[in-house]
Every structure is written in C-alpha cells, then in structure tokens.
Amino acid sequence: MTEGMNKDLRRMIVDMTVAGRDGHIPSAFSIIDIITYLYSDVLKFDSASPDAADRDYFILSKGHGCLALYVNLHRHGYIGDHDIAQFCKKGGILGEHPDMTKVPGAEASTGSLGHGLSFAVGIALGHRIKKMDNKLFVLIGDGESHEGTVWEAAHIAANHKLRNMCVVVDWNQSGMQLLPEDDLPAKWRAFGWHTQEIDGHNPGQIETAFRAVADKETDQPSVIIAHTTKGKGVPMIEGHGMWHHRIPNAEEYAQIMEALS
C-alpha cells in the first residue's frame, strides 16, 4: 500500500457529498486510510453473509465519518451503486450516520458519541459467554474521547482482559482545540491497554501496528493511537475550520478533484 492509494475512495466521498448535499468530508478523509486497510487486510468477513457468526466486527463509533465506511462497504460488495447514489436521499439507506438496521455490514448505529466502545465491550463479553473468538475493532475520535463512557468501557475491557478487542483512536487534534492538555497514549497505558502510536496515513506504520495487534501475546486489549489530519489528501480542506461540514461549490469541487487526481 502506498500513500495516496485511496484517492479513488476520497473522490467517491466527495462525489457522494456533492450529490447528497450533505456529509463530513474532512472527518472521512481522516480515517479512510485506516478503514480501508482494515477491510482489505485485517477483517474476516463475507459480504454475502453480513451476519455470519464467525465474522470480525468493525464499529465506527465516530459515526459522522461514515462516508469512509460506506465507500469500503461498497468496494467489498455489501452495498451497491444504487445505495451510494441514494446517499442522504429519500428512500436511501445511507444517511449521515450509519443505521445498523438498514446498512448491511454496519455493526452499530452510531452518531451520538461515546456509545460504540461500550457497545463493543458488550459484544466481546457476549462472545466470551458463547465461547466465540471473534475479533472486534472500534474506531473512535479524539474529540469523542472527551466522553466519560469511553473510559468506563476502557476500564472494563482491561479488567476483563478482552484481548480480542482493538480500538483505533483517530487523533486528528480535534479534541485538543478545546482541551489541549491531553496525553492520550499515557491515558490508555494507564488504563492497562497495549498501546501503539502511529501516523494514521502511513501505510507501513498502519500495517506494522495491526500486525503487532495480531501477534500480541498478552491478554490486554489493544489501542492504536493514530496521528491523523482532518481532510488529509486535499490541502485546501485540511485542518479544523469551515470544511468540517461543508459541501463544495462547483469551483471548490474542481479544485478538490484536481488535488485528488
């Protein structure tokens, strides 16, 4: 995998936003490289059988990044061209936050921050009761990490030694605009998690980190703290500002597509 390989998916995200007249492009670009790697190289799944009992789970807890999930579900056959075309349209199944009851492959209906990790811990405890060994991956935001429930769940997962659980923190510095004194790696270590820190857009580091999770010999749950950039890949929308929830006009669209060409 090389940096920039996900330009096709980034272009698709922009097209969906323009067609649907809604969407969070920078949040999706922040996590697209990690989610794409997960679906390509890590997760065990069968899109023809989304509820297969032996599947791995991926929960996008920061639901507003869902465009990065949708384009991967499309790439792997969970949803079709028609679904993509109907993003945020009447009768469509894809909205600005994923709805588990509508979207094949979406494991949770997220949007309200601070729910996905706790829900996933329940799934992991349920798997233990049922003597199943499925792996769970949960992607949360750094802003989302302001929520107390994130830490309640982290506390439980470590104490119950949920070794099959891996959290990815999308550390795009969003939360640090408000609470700048935040040392996320120290926090996760203090909670007893196997902690790694990577560049969330660097293909080699992403691969190495997930391999380390797979090879880990302790019973600790894992966390990969990914340094990311909102809007990564298109300099004009990178960072924190008006692009958080903005639809490009025709001129901006052309500039974005040029950057992603």
Added chain:
Amino acid sequence: MSPEKSLRQQFADTMLSVGQADENLAVIVGDISHGILQPFAKACPGRFFNIGILEPTMVSLGAGMARVGLYPVLHTIAPFLIERSFEQIKLDFCYHKLHGNIVSVGSAFDYSNLGSTHHCYGDFALLKTLPGMEITYPGSAVEFDTLFRQAYNNDLVTYYRLPGTPHGVEFKASDIELGKGIKIVDGSDITLIATGPHLRTALETRDRLSENKMDAEVIYVHTIRPMDVDLVHASVNKTRAVVVIEEHMRSGGLGDEVLRETRDISDVRYASASIPDAFVTGYGGYEELCDSVGLTVDGVMSLIADKII
C-alpha cells in the same frame, strides 16, 4: 409464593431458575444485589457480572450482549439505571431494535431518606417515549416471576420496576398476563385504578367508600405499557368516575394513559393520586413520604371528596 415475599429476593430466585434453564440469560448488576445473586453466579458461571458503578456503560454492554443473541438482564437503582442511562436505553437498545430486560429497585421514593438523588418518579414517563419498550410494575413476587418468564426472551426491551413494598394481595401465576389488567372487585359508582404497592391503598379505600354507600370497582394494572385499554375503558365507561393511584409523577404516568384512552367517554370525573410534579424533599421513611403526597387511604378519600363527589 408468599404475597409478602420481597421482590428483590424473587428477582434473584427467578434469575437462578431461568438462568439454569436458558444458557443465554446473562445478568449485569451495578454493585447491588450481588449477595443474593450468588446462587445464580455459581450455577451459571461466566454469566454474572457485578460490573461496577458505571450505569450508562452497563446498559450499552447489555445491548452488545443482545447483539450476539444473549438475553441480558440489567439491574441497579432506578434513577441511575433509567434517568442517567436514558440515552443508552434509547439508542443502544431501542434504536438498534435489540431486546433486553431492565430491572430496577429504588423507584419513586422507595429509598426515602436518601433524598432526591436516589428517587425516581418519572421513569414511566421517560420510557414511554421509547419505541419497543414494555413497562411493568409487578407488585408481588409471583407477578415478577410470571411477567419475566413471559417477556425476557421476546423482541422488546422490558422494564420491571420492583417496589420495595409488595402490595400483599395474593395472586396465582395463572392470573398474570403481560399487558392484561386484573379486575379485583366489581363496582358501579367509581373506578379505582391502582398500580404497584397501592393496590392495598385502593382496596382499603374501597372499604371506606362502602361505609359511605359508594360502590367502587378496583382494577389493578401491573403492565403500564401496553396498558389494558379494554378493561380500563369498560370500567370507566360504566362508572364515569375514576381515581388513578400510582407512585409516579403526575405527568406522564398511568393516570395520563388512562385519561388518553378514555377521552371519548363523556362526563367522566377524574382524579390523580400521584406524586406532584416536584421533588419530594422530606424525610421520615417510605410511609411518611406516601403520606406527604396523599398516597394513603385518607389522601385518596379527600381527593374523592374534592374531585369526584
């Protein structure tokens, strides 16, 4: 099963019995009732979690367990389990269309002297806003055991509000059906509809009324949602006078439900014996707080004198 048996002990006994028969039952508690649940924990290893004091996450955990096909039972004190964790019930269970069981103690002002931080008078009102909720208020051990067995593995989220004081009236399991009220006594002049411990209040009020030549019909409701509309409607249509007696805030409780479902009947005199829409800040114990808000025979009698007669 004694009508005076504690609801909380029955909860533990039912978990043991159902848990031994169904390996998909899992119980999560928030650092209460763990002593009496040890028989369940020992008989059903790996399926009991005294998870800690983190109620919203406890609810999410239960939803996650439901996602993989288990039947979760969540248990702690009502204000923390319902009010503090409301969004987790709403989204992680109801929006996901997942099933589950929520069993509270300490509703209304059962934890009287602990004050308003440990009171919960608005749980019916809150939970009624959620699609996919069943709301029960079993007032005796046999009711909890029977309602739980009827509902624990269905497709909905079922709330069981366990009162600290049983009503003391004896029922058989065959008397109890989820969603069905029970006509305790026939009458023609006024309908007394009671839920929870105040079935006893209703029956004693009926005796008092009969001394005044008033013939009261007593209806007992253990399922708040779905309420037994047919039974309530027929009784109110007959008597055209109704008092609803409940340990819940006036807004959003059983009384509101009765009013809505009988609005097509003309000339109905209505009164609500309930908790005012305010914090109950007094002390002295459960009975004293009931007295302070008029949830006594004397209180209901004076309400009838003011609003009905």
